[in-house]
Structure formats: structure tokens, C-alpha cells
Amino acid sequence: GGTASTAVKHLGQWDAYESGHNSSLAAHEAYETLARTGDKIIGTTELCIVPGYRFRVISGGLITNFHQPDSTLMCLITALLGNDTNTQTVYQHALTQGYRFLSYGDSSFIRLKPASPTPTMPKTSHQLEQKGRNTNEDDQEINDSIIKGENSEGKCMDWPPKGSKVLLHSCCAPCSGAMVEAMVDRGMDVTIFFYNPNIHPKQEYEIRKEENKRYARDLGIPFVDADYDVDEWYRRAKGMEWSPERGKRCSMCFDMRFERTALFAHEHGFQYITTTNATSRWKDADQVNASGERAAAKYPSVEYWKRDWQTDEMTLRKYVINAEKEFYKQEYCGCSFSLRDTNDFRRSQGIEPVTVGSGGVYNDPEKDAAEESKEAVASFFGWDTDRGESSEERKQDSRRLREVYGGRKKTGGSTVASSRLDARTASDATHGEHNNW
Ligand code: SF4
Structure with missing residues (x-):
């Protein structure tokens, strides 16, 4: 037999929110993958569960006490309920009913509905607030919506009320x-x-x-x-x-x-x-x-x-709107590192690097929107390269991109944008310390 191996894993405070967060691995698959890395696994975690966290393991619900304000436990409850207003609804109910708080107090069962194949959007917190809370039916409806914890999964939330x-x-x-x-x-x-x-x-x-x-x-x-x-x-x-x-x-x-x-x-x-x-x-x-x-x-x-x-x-x-207003056309996300990476990408496509202040102005909605098309974004991030396309297809992609970006410098917006800026275009001493890619 071979020597037993030990895998050491550490989960940082925000790791679960970053790249792996959107993985479609089921809990048991993740566990099996982990198990393959060694005979023995030693792990530490600093994971902090706050709104935005995606729950994967809980399937029935969570039994928990009522917690004190500003505690990390309240962050966990709020993450489960979807948003702060939902948490307030539950806690308001506990207060009006005289429930006891903390470790020796009353307990609550936050029930999660089984996920449906096509999840429906949750009710907004505004609709929930506007509903009466005195009947069991209303409570049940609120519970059914808020307890699913779908807000952190769903994309939409209705418009806040007029005047918000x-x-x-x-x-x-x-x-x-x-x-x-x-x-x-x-x-x-x-x-x-x-x-x-x-x-x-x-x-x-x-x-x-x-x-x-x-x-x-x-x-x-x-x-x-x-x-x-x-x-x-x-x-x-x-x-x-x-x-x-x-x-x-x-x-x-x-x-x-x-x-x-x-x-x-x-x-x-x-x-x-x-x-x-x-x-x-x-x-x-x-x-x-x-x-x-x-x-x-x-x-x-x-x-x-x-x-x-x-x-x-x-x-x-x-x-x-951008074309109507002739807004200055920016060509990279914003930080010096994104400028560096954008220029690397442009060089790889045979496109001139970005010249700050010379991006021109927006003037063609369809063409400008094409620069933010799903295809253009996917090419920049290299999402196409894992799909096994032929080199001819990649060349075609590359050509399409050059067409999309190639005309940018022709809009002559440098003077338009700069003339709006009076004396503020001088470079900044503080920023000069950082690399200008
Ligand atoms: S400016 Fe830089 S760090 Fe900030 S979102 Fe853009 S690429 Fe990311």
C-alpha cells in the first residue's frame, strides 16, 4: 500500500462568493471531489454567511433561536430570508407575539420550499410589507415567499414605490x-x-x-x-x-x-x-x-x-441615450490593471491599444451595443476557447471583433470630450505613482 496523504484546505472569508460560487456541483459531488485530493482532509474556514450567499446543503429548513441585532447570526438569517425587510417582518412578528430571544428563548423553524425546476420570482419586500400580517393566511403567504430564500437567487425585484x-x-x-x-x-x-x-x-x-x-x-x-x-x-x-x-x-x-x-x-x-x-x-x-x-x-x-x-x-x-448625449466612450473597465489587460487583449487581436481620453463619443446605438454583445464579452473573457472550436472559427471570431472595435478611433471624440473638461485633464501626481499601462 502507498503512504496515506493529507490534504489541507482553507476556506477564506469571502471565497464562497467568488469564482466557485456559481458552480453547479451538488454537495455530494463537491465532497467526492474533495475526498479524491487525499486520504485525510484537514480544513479550516473563515466563511462568513451574509446576504448574497448561496445555500447549497440546506434542503428542509433551519431551526434556530431569535438572535440579537448586529450579530453575525442575524447576517446568516438575513441571507436565508433573502433581504433585510423579510428579516424585519419575521422579527416584528416575534416581538409582537412576545417570543423570548437568545439561547434559552424560543426557537423558530425557517422552512425552505423544495426548489422548483423553474423558480418563480419571490414577492418583493414592498409587496410583503403592504400585506396585512394578522391572518394566518397572510403569514403563510409571507412565509412561503420569504422562507424560500429565493431573493438571493432570483434576478428581479420590482420597482420600489413612487417617491422612494x-x-x-x-x-x-x-x-x-x-x-x-x-x-x-x-x-x-x-x-x-x-x-x-x-x-x-x-x-x-x-x-x-x-x-x-x-x-x-x-x-x-x-x-x-x-x-x-x-x-x-x-x-x-x-x-x-x-x-x-x-x-x-x-x-x-x-x-x-x-x-x-x-x-x-x-x-x-x-x-x-x-x-x-x-x-x-x-x-x-x-x-x-x-x-x-x-x-x-x-x-x-x-x-x-x-x-x-x-x-x-x-x-x-x-x-x-449615449448617442443622443454623445457621451465619452470609455474603452476599459477602469483600474490600471484592467487597462493593462484590455491592451493585452487588443494587441492579441491586432487592435491598437487604448489611448486615454481619445475613445471618441458614442454615436451609433446598434454598433455601440454590439461592442457589449454577449459574443464580444465572451471573446474578451476567453469563454469560447474551451468549446473546442476549430482554429478557423477562432480566426473568424477574431475578425468579427476587429470589425466591432476597429472603428472606435474614427469618431473624433477626443476633442469633444476634452473640450468639456476645462483644465482638469492634467495628470495627477498621486496617480502617477501607479503604473500607467
Ligand atoms: S476597475 Fe478593476 S478591479 Fe474594479 S471592477 Fe473593474 S477590473 Fe475589477
Whole structure:
């Protein structure tokens, strides 16, 4: 016989939210895979279950006591119930019925319905709030909806009621256009919150910010210009410089930006936060939403508003507005590492590297939307390469991409965007310390 091997595994605090989170492995398959790595497995975990976590092992439900506010147990319960409002509904019921809390108190059974092949969307927290809570039938309906924990799985949430105060974290004008328009049309009290210390270099940051301000001015909605905490961003990014887009650096980046957004919302009486990052197909909506939910979970009065903003309709409307407004066309996600990786990709496709400030302006909705098509996004991330296509098919893909991106420099937007920027295009001393790829 051979020598017994020992596999040592460690699960970090946020590992379950990152790349493996969307794996379709069943629990027993994951266990078998793990078992193949050694005769003996020693494991440690720092896993923290907060809203956005996807439960895999629980199938019937969870028996638990009623917990104290601000505890990590409350984060777990909220993750299970889908959102903070649902948790408040359950706890309000416990309070009005005089249940006893903590270890020697009463217990609750949070029942999970078996997953259906085509899960139905949960009721929104607003509908749940509006329902009377005095009859057993109502309680049952609330329980059936909230207890499934589907909110963290489902994509849609209905529109908050007219007049709701929404703080929209915005990364740029092009991504905010259609979202802001839809919110204003539905009578929401929306404020744009610009907090993006990830954007590099400062020149690009100023262009994106000024374009976003211009849009807010045109619509007559408030615009909050938050700090440019670039040193803190790089401090947090340390060790993740080579993490790919959609990887752990991006979770950090979303977390940092949404934490500040949630804090501002809490301090200024906003009921909802959401983000324009959720509207871009370059982003993993689940990853963005998990960060948003983590940030909002710290403040009972603030809820992260999750919705599917990446539909074809929203994408096209976004580019129609972008062309109408002639927004500056940005050509990479934002940080210096994404600029480096975008340039690597472009070189591999025979496309000129990005020149900051010269991306031109949006002017052709269909063509611009094609640059964010599922196909273009898949090619950038290399998703096609695992599908065993022939080299001829890959060459065709490559040609299509060159067509999609090739005309970008012809729009002559450099002067248009720059002329809107008065003296702010000078490079920034702080940012100069970081690599300009
Ligand atoms: S690629 Fe984009 S989301 Fe990811 S870290 Fe860079 S700026 Fe942030």
C-alpha cells in the first residue's frame, strides 16, 4: 500500500462568493471531489454567511433561536430570508407575539420550499410589507415567499414605490443613462453617488466624472461627488494585481465602493441603494449584487435594490441615450490593471491599444451595443476557447471583433470630450505613482 496523504484546505472569508460560487456541483459531488485530493482532509474556514450567499446543503429548513441585532447570526438569517425587510417582518412578528430571544428563548423553524425546476420570482419586500400580517393566511403567504430564500437567487425585484429615495452608485454616464431615466420616469427620488477611486489614470477619472455630472445636470437630479481614495484602493488591491476581471479584485473593488455608498445612504436617509455596475454585461451581475447586499446588510434602514438591468432592452436604450448625449466612450473597465489587460487583449487581436481620453463619443446605438454583445464579452473573457472550436472559427471570431472595435478611433471624440473638461485633464501626481499601462 502507498503512504496515506493529507490534504489541507482553507476556506477564506469571502471565497464562497467568488469564482466557485456559481458552480453547479451538488454537495455530494463537491465532497467526492474533495475526498479524491487525499486520504485525510484537514480544513479550516473563515466563511462568513451574509446576504448574497448561496445555500447549497440546506434542503428542509433551519431551526434556530431569535438572535440579537448586529450579530453575525442575524447576517446568516438575513441571507436565508433573502433581504433585510423579510428579516424585519419575521422579527416584528416575534416581538409582537412576545417570543423570548437568545439561547434559552424560543426557537423558530425557517422552512425552505423544495426548489422548483423553474423558480418563480419571490414577492418583493414592498409587496410583503403592504400585506396585512394578522391572518394566518397572510403569514403563510409571507412565509412561503420569504422562507424560500429565493431573493438571493432570483434576478428581479420590482420597482420600489413612487417617491422612494434611491442612492444610485454610478461608475460613469454611459452606464447610468438608461437606469436613471427609468427611475425618474417611475417617480423615484434618485441621487447619483460618484465614488470610484478605482479609475485610472486621474485624467480618465475626471472625464468620466464630468460626463456623469453633465447628465445629472441635464436631468436636474442631485450629484454627490465623493472622494478619490486612490491610495486606499491600491492598498486593498495589493496581491490581486493579476486577478482577472470578475475575480476577487473586482469583489474588493465593488465592496469598497458599495460600502461607502451604503454608509452615505444610511447617514442621509436613503431607503435603497443600487449601482450602475449591475447594468454592464462586462460585469457578473451576481458578483455585483452580492457586494451590494453585503454593503447594505450593515444598515437596517438601507436595502440593496436588485434587478436585472442587463436585458437587451436596457442595453439598447442605454446606447440610444449615449448617442443622443454623445457621451465619452470609455474603452476599459477602469483600474490600471484592467487597462493593462484590455491592451493585452487588443494587441492579441491586432487592435491598437487604448489611448486615454481619445475613445471618441458614442454615436451609433446598434454598433455601440454590439461592442457589449454577449459574443464580444465572451471573446474578451476567453469563454469560447474551451468549446473546442476549430482554429478557423477562432480566426473568424477574431475578425468579427476587429470589425466591432476597429472603428472606435474614427469618431473624433477626443476633442469633444476634452473640450468639456476645462483644465482638469492634467495628470495627477498621486496617480502617477501607479503604473500607467
Ligand atoms: S477590473 Fe473593474 S471592477 Fe475589477 S478591479 Fe478593476 S476597475 Fe474594479
